[in-house]
Amino acid sequence: MFRTARVVARQAKAAPKSFSRSLVQVPLLSNVSKDEGIKGLYSPKGLDVAWFQYQAYLVDRLNQLIKDDPTLSSMQSPFQIAEATKSIPELAEINHYASQAYNNEFFFSALKDSVNPDATFGSGNPRKVDITTEIRNPPPMVExxxxxxxxxxxxxxxxxxxxxxxxxxxxxxxxxxxxxxxxxxxxxxxxxxxxxxxxxxxxxxxxxxxxxxxxxxxxxxxxxxxxxxxxxxxxxxxxxxxxxxxxxxxxxxxxxxxxxxxxxxxxxxxxxxxxxxxxxxxxxxxxxxxxxxxxxxx
Known part of the structure; x- marks a missing residue:
C-alpha cells in the first residue's frame, strides 16, 4: 500500500491534458508555491505530488467520466458533482473522483507556511514534540x-x-x-x-x-x-x-x-x-x- 505516492505521480503524468471545452478546473491557490513548497511542511517535490499532480489527475479523470453527461458536465464544482451523485450506485466512480477533488482542494486551501521557524521534515527527523506544552499555532480559543x-x-x-x-x-x-x-x-x-x-x-x-x-x-x-x-x-x-x-x-x-x-x-x-x-x-x-x-x- 506504500506505492501510493509513486502511483499518483505516474497516473498524473499519464493523465490526458485538460479538454478544450473546459469542465472542472484545477484551481489556482494563492497560498501554495510549486517552486517553494510550503515551508515547514512540504518540499517543492512533496507539494508537487500531493497537490499539483494529484489534483490534476483527479480533475482530468473526473472530466473524462462526465464529459458525455449534459447535466454533470454543466457543473464546474467537484462539490456539486459529488452531491449530485452521492446516492446513485452506478455513478460511484464519478462520486469518488469528485469527492476526492473537493476534499483535496479543501485541505490545501487552508494551509500556510509554518509558524515554527525551526520546523523540519523527513523520516529521519529526531525532533520530539510535547503536545501537552507546545502549541505554536493555537486555534481561536483564547483571549x-x-x-x-x-x-x-x-x-x-x-x-x-x-x-x-x-x-x-x-x-x-x-x-x-x-x-x-x-x-x-x-x-x-x-x-x-x-x-x-x-x-x-x-x-x-x-x-x-x-x-x-x-x-x-x-x-x-x-x-x-x-x-x-x-x-x-x-x-x-x-x-x-x-x-x-x-x-x-x-x-x-x-x-x-x-x-x-x-x-x-x-x-x-x-x-x-x-x-x-x-x-x-x-x-x-x-x-x-x-x-x-x-x-x-x-
Missing part, C-alpha cells in the same frame, strides 16, 4: 492577551466571527491542547487513506457544536452511508458522539480537514513519518480560513 502574534494580524472578517468560533472551540474542546491532541490522534489513527475533519453542526439549536470526524478513502462529511463516518468530541463534559448520531443530523458544515492519504506525506516523511507530518501540519493551519468558513447563522 488575544494570552495568545501569540496570530491574533494581532488583520482579520478577513469581523472580530465577532472569530469570537464566535473561539467560544464554540472552547465549549467543544475545552483547550487548544486538547483540540490539537484530538485532531492529531484521530488523523493518526486512520489506517490507510482518509481525512480527519473539524465540522460544525448545521442544526439551529446545536449550531455552536463542533466535532472531529474521520472519513475514509474519498468519504466526505456529508454522509450517505453509515460506515463512512467516525466521530469524537472532547470537552469538559467528556461527550463522545458516534456515527449513529450523525445519521440523524441533516448536515455538517466542514471547517477544516487533514489529509492522511499516503501521497500527502510519503514523499517528504517516508513510511514512518505520518505522526511528524501531522504535528508539522498543525503549525501550518491558516485559522483565518477556518474563521471565514465558520457559520454564525442560526
Amino acid at each position: 488575544p492577551s494570552e495568545s501569540n502574534d496570530y491574533y494581532s494580524s488583520s482579520a478577513s472578517r469581523s472580530s465577532s466571527s472569530r469570537d464566535a468560533l473561539a467560544s464554540s472551540m472552547k465549549d467543544s474542546f475545552d483547550s487548544a491542547v486538547s483540540f490539537r491532541e484530538l485532531l492529531i490522534n484521530r488523523a493518526n489513527a486512520i489506517f490507510g487513506n482518509g481525512h480527519a475533519w473539524l465540522v460544525q453542526s448545521a442544526e439551529g439549536s446545536r449550531r455552536s457544536d463542533l466535532f472531529v470526524v474521520n472519513t475514509y478513502n474519498a468519504g466526505t462529511p456529508f454522509p450517505k452511508h453509515d460506515d463512512e463516518l467516525g466521530a469524537a468530541k472532547s470537552g469538559s463534559s467528556g461527550m463522545v458522539m458516534d456515527v449513529n448520531d450523525f445519521t440523524r443530523s441533516p448536515k455538517l458544515i466542514p471547517l477544516l480537514n487533514v489529509s492522511v492519504w499516503q501521497h500527502s506525506y510519503l514523499v517528504d516523511y517516508g513510511v514512518a513519518g505520518k505522526r511528524q507530518y501531522l504535528e508539522n501540519l498543525f503549525d501550518c493551519i491558516d485559522w483565518e480560513v477556518v474563521v471565514n468558513r465558520f457559520s454564525r447563522e442560526k
Whole structure:
C-alpha cells in the first residue's frame, strides 16, 4: 500500500491534458508555491505530488467520466458533482473522483507556511514534540492577551466571527491542547487513506457544536452511508458522539480537514513519518480560513 505516492505521480503524468471545452478546473491557490513548497511542511517535490499532480489527475479523470453527461458536465464544482451523485450506485466512480477533488482542494486551501521557524521534515527527523506544552499555532480559543502574534494580524472578517468560533472551540474542546491532541490522534489513527475533519453542526439549536470526524478513502462529511463516518468530541463534559448520531443530523458544515492519504506525506516523511507530518501540519493551519468558513447563522 506504500506505492501510493509513486502511483499518483505516474497516473498524473499519464493523465490526458485538460479538454478544450473546459469542465472542472484545477484551481489556482494563492497560498501554495510549486517552486517553494510550503515551508515547514512540504518540499517543492512533496507539494508537487500531493497537490499539483494529484489534483490534476483527479480533475482530468473526473472530466473524462462526465464529459458525455449534459447535466454533470454543466457543473464546474467537484462539490456539486459529488452531491449530485452521492446516492446513485452506478455513478460511484464519478462520486469518488469528485469527492476526492473537493476534499483535496479543501485541505490545501487552508494551509500556510509554518509558524515554527525551526520546523523540519523527513523520516529521519529526531525532533520530539510535547503536545501537552507546545502549541505554536493555537486555534481561536483564547483571549488575544494570552495568545501569540496570530491574533494581532488583520482579520478577513469581523472580530465577532472569530469570537464566535473561539467560544464554540472552547465549549467543544475545552483547550487548544486538547483540540490539537484530538485532531492529531484521530488523523493518526486512520489506517490507510482518509481525512480527519473539524465540522460544525448545521442544526439551529446545536449550531455552536463542533466535532472531529474521520472519513475514509474519498468519504466526505456529508454522509450517505453509515460506515463512512467516525466521530469524537472532547470537552469538559467528556461527550463522545458516534456515527449513529450523525445519521440523524441533516448536515455538517466542514471547517477544516487533514489529509492522511499516503501521497500527502510519503514523499517528504517516508513510511514512518505520518505522526511528524501531522504535528508539522498543525503549525501550518491558516485559522483565518477556518474563521471565514465558520457559520454564525442560526
